[in-house]
Amino acid sequence: MSSAATADDREDGDLAEKSPQFHTAHHFDKADTQFDAGRLGIWLFLVTEVLFFGGLFCAFFIFRSWYFDSFVEAHHHLDKVMGATNTVVLISSSLTMALAVRAAQTTNKKLCTMMLLITLACAGAFLVIKFMEYSHKIHDGLLPGIAFSAEGFKTGHAHVFFSIYFMMTGVHGVHVVIGMGLIVWILLRNMRGDFSSRFYAPVEGVGLYWHLVDLIWIYLFPLLYLVG
Amino acid sequence: MARAITAEDVVHAPQGHGGSGKNYLNAEKGILSWLTTVDHKRIGVMYLVSTITMFIIAGVLALVLRLELLHPGKDFMGAPAYNQVFTLHGAMMVFLFIIPGIPGGLFNFILPIMIGAKDVAFPKLNLLSLYLYWAGAAFTISAILTTGLDTGWTFYVPYSSTVSPTAVIAVTFGVFILGFSSILTGLNFIVTLHKLRAPGITWYRLPLVLWATYATSLIQILATPVLAITLLLLIFERAFHIGIFDPKLGGDPVLYQHFFWFYSHPAVYIMILPGMGIISDVIAVHCHRRIFGYKAIAFSSVAIAMVGFLVWGHHMFTSGQSRLAATVFSFITFIVAVPSGIKVFNWTSTMWGGSISYKTPMLYAMAFLFLFTIGGLTGLFLGMLNVDLHMHDTYFVVAHFHYVMVGGTVVAFIGGMHHWWPKITGKLYNERWGAIAAILVFVGFNMTFFTQFFLGSRGMPRRYWSYLDQFQPLHAFSTYGSWVLGAGLFMAFFNLMLSLKYGEKSGPNPWGGLTLEWKTASPPPTENFYRTPVVTHGPYEFPSTGKAKH
Numbered sequence A: 001m002s003s004a005a006t007a008d009d010r011e012d013g014d015l016a017e018k019s020p021q022f023h024t025a026h027h028f029d030k031a032d033t034q035f036d037a038g039r040l041g042i043w044l045f046l047v048t049e050v051l052f053f054g055g056l057f058c059a060f061f062i063f064r065s066w067y068f069d070s071f072v073e074a075h076h077h078l079d080k081v082m083g084a085t086n087t088v089v090l091i092s093s094s095l096t097m098a099l100a101v102r103a104a105q106t107t108n109k110k111l112c113t114m115m116l117l118i119t120l121a122c123a124g125a126f127l128v129i130k131f132m133e134y135s136h137k138i139h140d141g142l143l144p145g146i147a148f149s150a151e152g153f154k155t156g157h158a159h160v161f162f163s164i165y166f167m168m169t170g171v172h173g174v175h176v177v178i179g180m181g182l183i184v185w186i187l188l189r190n191m192r193g194d195f196s197s198r199f200y201a202p203v204e205g206v207g208l209y210w211h212l213v214d215l216i217w218i219y220l221f222p223l224l225y226l227v228g
Numbered sequence B: 001m002a003r004a005i006t007a008e009d010v011v012h013a014p015q016g017h018g019g020s021g022k023n024y025l026n027a028e029k030g031i032l033s034w035l036t037t038v039d040h041k042r043i044g045v046m047y048l049v050s051t052i053t054m055f056i057i058a059g060v061l062a063l064v065l066r067l068e069l070l071h072p073g074k075d076f077m078g079a080p081a082y083n084q085v086f087t088l089h090g091a092m093m094v095f096l097f098i099i100p101g102i103p104g105g106l107f108n109f110i111l112p113i114m115i116g117a118k119d120v121a122f123p124k125l126n127l128l129s130l131y132l133y134w135a136g137a138a139f140t141i142s143a144i145l146t147t148g149l150d151t152g153w154t155f156y157v158p159y160s161s162t163v164s165p166t167a168v169i170a171v172t173f174g175v176f177i178l179g180f181s182s183i184l185t186g187l188n189f190i191v192t193l194h195k196l197r198a199p200g201i202t203w204y205r206l207p208l209v210l211w212a213t214y215a216t217s218l219i220q221i222l223a224t225p226v227l228a229i230t231l232l233l234l235i236f237e238r239a240f241h242i243g244i245f246d247p248k249l250g251g252d253p254v255l256y257q258h259f260f261w262f263y264s265h266p267a268v269y270i271m272i273l274p275g276m277g278i279i280s281d282v283i284a285v286h287c288h289r290r291i292f293g294y295k296a297i298a299f300s301s302v303a304i305a306m307v308g309f310l311v312w313g314h315h316m317f318t319s320g321q322s323r324l325a326a327t328v329f330s331f332i333t334f335i336v337a338v339p340s341g342i343k344v345f346n347w348t349s350t351m352w353g354g355s356i357s358y359k360t361p362m363l364y365a366m367a368f369l370f371l372f373t374i375g376g377l378t379g380l381f382l383g384m385l386n387v388d389l390h391m392h393d394t395y396f397v398v399a400h401f402h403y404v405m406v407g408g409t410v411v412a413f414i415g416g417m418h419h420w421w422p423k424i425t426g427k428l429y430n431e432r433w434g435a436i437a438a439i440l441v442f443v444g445f446n447m448t449f450f451t452q453f454f455l456g457s458r459g460m461p462r463r464y465w466s467y468l469d470q471f472q473p474l475h476a477f478s479t480y481g482s483w484v485l486g487a488g489l490f491m492a493f494f495n496l497m498l499s500l501k502y503g504e505k506s507g508p509n510p511w512g513g514l515t516l517e518w519k520t521a522s523p524p525p526t527e528n529f530y531r532t533p534v535v536t537h538g539p540y541e542f543p544s545t546g547k548a549k550h
Helices: A003-019 A029-067 A068-075 A080-105 A109-139 A159-192 A203-223 B007-011 B031-035 B040-068 B077-116 B123-145 B159-163 B166-197 B206-241 B253-287 B294-310 B323-351 B360-383 B386-393 B395-425 B433-459 B469-502
Strands: none
Touching: A003 B077, A029 A068, A029 A080, A029 A159, A029 A203, A029 B206, A029 B253, A068 A159, A068 B206, A080 B031, A080 B077, A109 B395, A159 A203, A159 B206, B007 B323, B040 B077, B040 B123, B040 B433, B040 B469, B077 B166, B077 B206, B077 B253, B077 B395, B077 B433, B123 B166, B159 B166, B159 B206, B166 B206, B166 B323, B206 B253, B206 B294, B253 B294, B253 B323, B253 B360, B253 B395, B294 B323, B323 B386, B360 B386, B360 B395, B433 B469
């Protein structure tokens, strides 16, 4: 009991030296409990995200089976090259994010900053490409609902495909924007010298979130762009 | 090895540590100190004040509805007004009172204390939950002040997306926000239960109310996101007619119902499981007896949470789902009755041979056992395919879910409020008035809602402002009952409120409970315990009973 207590004290001393900005919150017995709690919290949050998108995926599969011909016809209006480019961009950003977490874990502040900057640039590139795709669709009158004005479809339910497309990619895009905000936050904290091999929980947490955003796109791309 | 920590150390402040008289209520003063607090006890109290306010407003709406139904034809409300009032009654009760009330209010207060922690795992997130609740409530209530809402609390399409002239978007956006409040509370509690239990509190030494909290939180996390995306799609459907749910545009209204009940059926377990948890603790403490079948009650909570995800289709037997789906949903619905039955038998067995003290919380617990059993058993009628085709959308359904939600959850909530009131406020309420109120609630509730089983089985459809003359005597009896019920609830409310001013001071442990919240002062100090307690026994190991009897 007493020897364990001294081990904890030594660990916490180590922590104070490496990450002086960090203070264990008053209701945790030691810093590691706090890190574990945060990690569990992030994973539970990611579960809620999966279920949130789950509803959209479910709607996608139902309408894809109902209106398969419309989905095939409508998906030809999506730009496969831009979609594929965005997939590569986002997967690359997941790699640099993972490297940023690793850099934080090894107290490599400079590398961590660089990796976070590249991740941020990739996220920005993704949004620019997405914006180009969107403005092209809007120009063609493919915005769903009351704004849908495109004509010449041979099948009757192309607008349902674009409803699903804009809902899924739109909600995903909002997640990318939120992710960029979170990356800026950990970037600033990293430059301030908050993180070290003893304290890197926020980098890890944002990293997990970013991987999920990436993962969802990896499903969105083939489902929406490569229907049939 | 340091000397063992005793109960004295945990309760009394060490030398030079503030001294007596300080507790979470008077530690800091001013509105701002409440609005910026991260203390789970203060957040819990603010939740209680907010949700009980909503309960009173929505309850008054219910009395108004019953008053209109005293006679067939128009007394003072026509169809449009009636539709708006029952919708707001339902939506406010479900989203603003029952779902957040017990977890956000009572459990927020007792959970960290029961596990010997200083706070929940994420105190700021806890405060954010409360703020989101307020924001969601503001949107929902804004509907009252603008054009109202007449869709029913279920927001069924295509009526809600294209026909209704009322404030669907404001209310659904409010409920969308409330969902995030609920998710964050559930997430916070799960992490707290995993990471912040004091030394010695193993999972099987948790009070059963915390097993119920855990199960509830699981559902909050797993079901609520689906409601969020459903409502988002509904908002877009109504604003831009995107054709996901609108059949005229190729969408599927039954898909909306599947999505909605995928959340809202598990959500009825978000509503009832906390009540079951409260009852487990109240019965054990007021019978001074080791709970019968601890593990059975604990795991039946988790079982209800899991199986509850697989039965949503029983709300849609008449909505045109396939016969196979309906049959499967019907069978799984019967399976949910098993863990619920296990609980009822275990609670009853706990009372057997215990030394029961008939204090107010125990009266509510016994009312719960009676009412919940009726509510549960009538649920089986409705889960049966052929019977449901006749009973669907009648007063039988209304009576059934009020027996579970009001007779179950609200009665348990009020019982829990009485049980933990001395801990929260440090005051004892008047036992005699408490008991009279409990009896009035029980009698008034049965008058109001048992009558509705007869109405429903004779064909009275729900959600109608007028009815055939032959139903008048039963409707009138139900309305008289609602007055008795209302009187009982107001009596209970004023009895508690008056105790704040006139009540005797409560000691730390007025009921002789063994769980940790009864070891600290009433009301507790801000940090709950001056030293982290060490637990060496289970939550219900009462000395006078238990081993000798087995």
